[in-house]
Amino acid sequence: MKPPVQRLLPDSWQGGSVAATARRHRARKVLAAVLVAVAALAAVHRVTSAGATRTVVVAAHDLSAGQRLAGADLRSVAWPVSAALPDPLTMTQAVGAVVDAPMRAGEPVTAARIRDARSWAGSSSRVVLSVPVEPALAAVLQRGDRVDVYAGARLVAATTTVVQTSAAAASSWTESEDPRVLLSVSASDAAAVAAGGEDSGSGRLTLALHPAA
Structure with missing residues (x-):
């Protein structure tokens, strides 16, 4: 009786003849080679994926x-x-x-x-300025804070917005320099704010922090 597996093979591959046996032997060798190749490709894929x-x-x-x-x-x-x-x-x-x-x-x-960069000012009618401020105040300011800007006792810009603080920019200034804060101010106030530091005498501006809304 033929083995059950042989019944699935073509007629010329079945039986105990020399030709049928040779065909089955070659088929087993080809199948083994294919399986080895598949295993090798899988191994290469794992290594490649790990280092992708x-x-x-x-x-x-x-x-x-x-x-x-x-x-x-x-x-x-x-x-x-x-x-x-x-x-x-x-x-x-x-x-x-x-x-x-x-x-x-x-x-x-x-x-x-x-x-x-285009989003810092907030609108086309506003600009961003870097201003020197008192170290104690610069240390507590946060992005989004609303502040009034004073040069001495003179108000030079009202309700400006902090867009970058010196705390985040700590690597860009030293103890020998005043910390700087980036403010979004109206274009009409920009010149007054820029000149305010010189007018204040100390070179610094004072920022009055608004309470959180």
Whole structure:
């Protein structure tokens, strides 16, 4: 009686003849070779996947808060696919954006680390100015705070908005310098705010913080 498996084979492969036996033997060798090849490909895929990378844009050198990114500030590197990285930016997206807080060389540029430069002022009728302020006040200001700007006892701009604080920009100033804060002010007040530091005598401006709404 023929083995059950042989009944599934073509008639010329069945039976105990020399020709049928040879055909089955060759088929087994081919099948074994195919299985070995499949196993090898699976192993290569596992190794390749474990070391798979993608191109990620990183800081080419240390970057300061408020710095507008240029091509020279960035470089592309191979980043492991297995390493989680939310919202990485392409080179095109990163160039022209503004650093939200200090970044170290090699740090990936992600959506959480930068701000669209055009969104800082808030509208076309407002501009962003960097102003020197008293260190004690600069240390407690936060982005989004509303402040009035004084040069000495003179009010030079009312209800401006803090868009970047010295706490986030700590790497960009030293103890020998006054901390600076980026303010969104109306275009009509910009000249008065810029000149206010010189008029104050100390070179600093005083900011009066509005209570939270």
